Amino acid sequence: MTENAYKNSKEKNIRSLITRYRDFLLDPGTLFTMASGLILIIAIVAYPQNMLSDSNSTDEGNWLYLLSALIGSSFIWWSAYQGVKERDFTADIPVTIATIAAIAIGQYSAAAVVAVLLLLGGMLEELVSARAGKALESLAKLLPDRVTVRRDGHDIVVSLEDVQVGDTILVKSGERIAVDGTILSGTASVNQAAITGESLPVEKQSGDTVFAGTLNETGAMEILATKVGKETTLGQIHRLIEEAQTQKPKIERLLNRHAKVYTPTAIILGGLLWWWSGDLTRAITMLIVFCPCVMVLATPTALVASVGNAALRGNLIKKGATVESMAGIDTVIFDKTGTLTxxxxxxxxxxxxxxxxxxxxxxxxxxxxxxxxxxxxxxxxxxxxxxxxxxxxxxxxxxxxxxxxxxxxxxxxxxxxxxxxxxxxxxxxxxxxxxxxxxxxxxxxxxxxxxxxxxxxxxxxxxxxIRPESEKSVKDLHKLGIKTIMVTGDSKAVAERIAKILGIDEVHAEVMPQEKVEIVKRLQLEGHKVIFVGDGVNDGPALVTADVGVAMGLTGTDVAIETAEVGLLSDDLLKISYLINISRKAIKTIWQNVAFSLSVLSVAVVLTIPGILTPITGALLHELSSIPVIMNSARLITYEPKD
CATH class of the missing domain: 3.40.1110.10 (Calcium-transporting ATPase, cytoplasmic domain N)
Incomplete structure (x- = not known):
């Protein structure tokens, strides 16, 4: 590769990266974190003595620490305000009180450090999930823009939006079918894997039903349109994906689950210490040591490391929360065509x-x-x-x-x-x-x-x-205590034969896309945590509905890849048990981090009560205690589950 070609390739990759993460980079949380952190670094380099100083705002250079504290804290204050309005008492509330109090008594460096550490943890979480899906756009590509319609004895070309129920549609070899309908005349070989998941093209003749989005590989047909637009099977898939994306609940941050207890505890202890000692500085120190900086880092650092581990082995995990979901999985549903086969x-x-x-x-x-x-x-x-x-x-x-x-x-x-x-x-x-x-x-x-x-x-x-790794993949999942299910649009005989070879626990054959969703929902209502593994358009709704959707990356359609939370770029089914293992290890690491954080917190509280810790030393204790947390999480990058 020439030097110019290398530079052009590098510039193209950078532009692609910026485009992909544009929303993340322009997110207010990212901008406030980067601005506050950059100013804090400049302040520490220019005036390092102020980091350890307990003096007030008259010290030279303190204005940089104050600026960093105000920029970082203002975003946290706004988040806390929004939480209070919605009666969602997150960890931002004690941080807000602590930073306001620290700024009020001139402890600018302490306020800046606390704000930057908390924002950094939130930014790491957002970084893991900074990838927008384009599934619904991909679905639209399955339909032609223009359609040949026979009206009043003439063949005319109209836009897809102008096609009506009752129209006669002409479909030639190599064209996609634009409507659900019945064949009036003609014969054709139709690839309808996108809708039914059948592995082989289906021979169609007069009287047979066809679906929008399927491909006429050979032959020509006249089709009576019985469903158009949103009423077609493809339109229903579009609707199911849209609904699932809006209805699927997001996983809360680990800390925020317990914030309703954690937040009042910090405020009450700070108030009691002020009342008992009469020393406002001790009360502020109590709030600062209670600031959940290390606990905030406990989760995203582990998630980022586990996502990185997966990426190094050819698996794209789009959201950090997906790792938490996979750790609790007890059922894996496989599509057949293009997945197990x-x-x-x-x-x-x-x-x-x-x-x-x-x-x-x-x-x-x-x-x-x-x-x-x-x-x-x-x-x-x-x-x-x-x-x-x-x-x-x-x-x-x-x-x-x-x-x-x-x-x-x-x-x-x-x-x-x-x-x-x-x-x-x-x-x-x-x-x-x-x-x-x-x-x-x-x-x-x-x-x-x-x-x-x-x-x-x-x-x-x-x-x-059958894929050579399918049987071992099923066996590995059984070793983890996970139930396996196969769903397919293929015939019962085909499905049962493959399920028997692979040792799959349960089979559902001749199912349509909406039926796959119903199977997933039924299992979830029974209390199961479900992974759905698929590769086709027809799998899109089930991939979104499942607790975790896994798409075959190389053979999968755009819809499957974009709707799933995980993409197997190597198309290796053995990665599923590996991903569950790494996820369970990540959750174990998170709890180790939390236990360490709580231990540091206990020591800090004991040292704060007699006044041994000051606001700045309390903030520094937090900063130093984050190092073991990050190192513990970093071990996940090289972790390899045992066979």
């Missing part, structure tokens, strides 16, 4: 008939499918290439939409297609062939007919290949 068909075998040779059939089938765009055809060609077979071009190729392909090669006429779609063709299916097809279907496989010169020569058997 690769989400693309694989030729798993060939059943020769009429004394045909398996390898001969594979080569003929690959030659026939060489120009096909169908996923099953590509799987056949790939299987032949993996065996090292040279795949020649066919002499003649014809794709019959929704039925199959007719090909001529090596002097033979080859037909490959679905058993359900061969009525009207010169083929008859024997009882033996029907038994084979039924047997493959029951075992969760997809059988496709292969005919040579008007005779059925064999069956091509396809399956959606």
């Amino acid at each position: 690769h989400g693309e068909p694989k030729l798993s075998g060939i059943i020769p008939l009429k004394n045909n040779d398996e390898n001969d059939l594979l080569l003929l089938a690959a030659t026939a499918e060489k120009f096909s765009e169908h996923p099953l055809g590509k799987a056949v060609v790939r299987a032949a290439e993996e065996k090292g077979f040279p795949v020649p071009d066919p002499e003649f190729f014809e794709s019959v939409s929704g039925v199959g392909i007719n090909v001529k090669t090596s002097g033979k006429n080859i037909f490959i297609g679905s058993p359900k779609q061969i009525s009207g063709l010169d083929f008859s299916i024997s009882d033996k062939v029907e038994e084979n097809i039924a047997k493959q279907s029951q075992s969760g496989h997809n059988a496709v007919l292969m005919g040579i010169d008007n005779e059925i020569a064999g069956l091509l058997i396809f399956e959606d290949k």
Whole structure:
């Protein structure tokens, strides 16, 4: 890479980083923290003696400490005011009283240190969650902007917003379907994984139902629009995600849960000490040592370290609160297609008939499918290439939409297609062939007919290949005492076969997106904490509704990645048990930090009562006691859970 290219790349990365974190960088809390902290650093460098001085505001340079204290404290005062208005007694209240009192008696450095430390803890928390989702924008990309509609015998192109129920929509090969509707005429192979999660394209013909947002891979259709806009299945997914995002409660900061006890205790002790000793400085010192600076750092430092640990191993955790949620998980729900499986068909075998040779059939089938765009055809060609077979071009190729392909090669006429779609063709299916097809279907496989010169020569058997790490991932979760569930839009036979192989506890097959949400909600009502793992648009609502949504990062759609709290960038399911382990370790670390903080607080209170500690030494004690907390949390960066 040239020097200019390196500089351009670096500048591009910086711009991307600034764009991603713009909201965080421009957040008032960030701006106040950075301004107050910068001024405090300048004050300490210029007038270090004032940090340890108990003198009043007449000392030279104290104006810098006062400015830092006022900038930092003003944001805390405003937060405390908002909390009081909403009857939410957070830890900002004793800090407000302490900083006001410290400023009033000229202890500017103490007020500045307390304000900066508290704001720093809050800023670290915001940093972890500084990533905006764009899931709903991604959903919109699944629909075309313009749609061909047949009205009064004319085909006209209109905007999506102008399509009405009852319109006849024309959809060509390669186009996305814009409405929910019924096929009036035509046949097509429709990839509807985005809605139903089915791993293979579905052959559609007159009378069948289609969904908005699905892709017409081959063929052409006239569709009667029965649902448009927000009423379509895709529109309902959009609504479910929107509702889940607004209804899902945020996890409170650990300290604020106990602030209703902590805050009054600090105020009462400060007041009693003033009444008992008659020394206002001791009362202010009591409020300062009670300032929860170290306790505020206890949580975000551990969360930042655990999020960093996950990132180093290819896992994107978007919010620090997600770590806390994962620590309490007792149930993991997996989507099947693209999650437990690769989400693309694989030729798993060939059943020769009429004394045909398996390898001969594979080569003929690959030659026939060489120009096909169908996923099953590509799987056949790939299987032949993996065996090292040279795949020649066919002499003649014809794709019959929704039925199959007719090909001529090596002097033979080859037909490959679905058993359900061969009525009207010169083929008859024997009882033996029907038994084979039924047997493959029951075992969760997809059988496709292969005919040579008007005779059925064999069956091509396809399956959606299971990810190699899926079985171990399920076993690891069971070792952690976690229940596993699989949900899928695929058939019951397919789902049960895969669940049996992987050892999954519970299966829900042939479910739609809204049903996945209902399953998650039911488990939550029963008191379970749920992770949902998925990769498709249809998983979006369930990913948001679950306590933690985990998206497959490389294969997942934009909707899944943006709605989930966690992205597995390496698509490695083994990371799920690892993430739960690191989360549990993080929570344990947080409680260690809290215990240490409370110990320091107890010592500080004992030293404050006889006047040994002053406001400035009390603030410094807080500053020094934060170092062990940060070091303890930093251990999480290199933590590796044991197998």
